[in-house]
Amino acid sequence: MTVSRYTADVLLAAELADAADAITADRFRAQDLHVSRKPDRTPVTDADTAVEDAIRGVLAAQRPTDTVAGEERGGSVTAPGRVWVVDPIDGTKNFLRGNPVWATLIALVEDGTPVVGMVSAPLLGRRWWASAGGGAWSRDETGERRLSVSKVPELPDAYLSTTDLGSWTEYHSREAYLALVDACWESRAFGDFWHHCLVAEGTLEIAAEPIVNPWDVAAAQVLVTEAGGRFTDLTGAARFDGGSALSTNGLVHDAALELIRQR
Template identity: 85%
Template sequence: MLAGVLADAADKITSARFRAQDLRVSRKPDRTPVTDADTAVEDAIRELLATERPGDTVAGEERGGSVAAPGRVWVLDPIDGTKNFLRGAPVWATLIALVEDGTPVVGMVSAPLLGRRWWASAGGGAWLRDDAGERRISVSAVGELGDAFLSTTDLGSWTEYHSREAYLALVDACWESRAFGDFWHHCLVAEGALDVAVEPIVNPWDVAAAQVLVTEAGGRFSDLTGAGRFDGGSALSSNGLVHDAALRLVRR
C-alpha cells in the first residue's frame, strides 16, 4: 500500500527529530506550533507522491492545498500532536488520507514512538500493527451511554468553540471519561478500547484518516451536526450504537 510507504518515510524523519536538541519551533498565524520536523515530513511525502501519483492533488497542514479539490486528494497531517512532540511526550502520529471526490477511502495513522500503526481502506476493513503483530480491529459492542468510555481534547476548546455545558452533560451521561486527544482517541474507538471520542474543533487533515478507520472498524463518524463528513469543523466518532445519544447531548 502506497500509504504505508509514505508512513515509513514520515516515521524515519519524525523518530530522528523527536527530542532533538536542535529542533526548530515556530508559530503559525493561529499561534499553534510547527517544528522543522512537520515541514520536513510533509515535503518528503509530497515528493514521493509527485513521483508515484503525479496526477493526484495534495492538501497538507503545513504547505496548503484544498481538500475539496475534485478527484483524488491526499490529505496530510505530518505530525498530529505537535505540542506533545515538542514537549517530548511520545503521543503523536503522522496522518495520511486519500480522499476521492470528497470521501475518504484510505486512512493511515502511524505513531512510531507508541509502536503502533493503524490503517483502513474502503471495503477492506480496519487494521492495527503493534508489538503483538498485525490484526483486524473492530469497535466495541457497548450499547448504552451509561456504560460508555469517552474521550475528548482540551476542555477549554469546548468553551471557546462550542459549549462546555454540552460536553459536561455528555461526561455525566457516560461511565468514564478521559482526554486522550488528537488522533489517539479516534484510533482507540476503532480498536474498541473507547466507545466515544468527540472534539468541538478540528481541521480536515486532523480527522480524514480517522473517518475511514472508524467506519471500516464498524463504527460511525460525523461532525457535531450529525453529518458524516471529515470537513465539518468538529468530530464525533463512536461504536455507532451510542452515536445518536451522544449527538443529542453535544448538539445542545
C-alpha cells in the same frame, strides 16, 4: 490484509508513513529542533515541514496526477478527484514536550470521501490503517489484527474522550460536553488522533472534538467507519471537513449527539 480496490494505495500510504517515521523519530527530542508559530498560534517544527515535503516528493513521483493538501504547505481537501490529505505531525505539542503520543496522518480522499486512512505513531510502536471495503487494521509488537468497535449499547457504560476541555468553551459548549461526561461511565482526554484509533479498536466508545481541521480527521473517518463505527461532525453530518468530530461505536452515536446538540 483484505484485498480492496485501494490495496495499492494502502501500500503507498505505508511507504509514505515509513518515510515520515524516519524523519520524526530522528527529530523527536532533538536539541536543535526549530520551532515557530503559525498565524493561529499553533506550533510548527522543522520536522513537520520536512515530513510533508518528503511525502509530497514521493507522491509527485508515484501519483503525479493526484493532488495533495497538507497542514503546512496548503492545498484544497475538497478538490475533485483524488486528494492525499496529510498531517505531518498530529500532536505537535506532545512532540515538543517529549510526550511520545503523536503521529503522522495520511488519507486519500476521492471526490470528497476518505477512502484510505493511515495513522503511524512510531514512538508508540503502533500503526493503524483502513480502506473502503478493506476493513480497519492495526499493527504493534504483537502483530497485525483487524479492528472492530465495541458493542457497548448505552451511554452509562460508555468510555469517552476529548482533546481539551477548554476548546469546548471556546468553540461549542462546555456545558454540553460536561452533560455528555455525566451521562457516560468514564472520561479521559487521550486526544488528537489517538482517541479515534481507540474507538476503532473498541477501547473507547466515544471521541468528541468541538474543533478540528480536515487533515486532523480524514484518516480517522475511514478508520472508524471501516471498524464498524460512525463518524460525523457535531451536527450529525458524515463529513471530515465540518470543523468538528464525533467518533463512536455507532450504538451510542445518536444519544451522544442529542446531548451535545441540546445546549
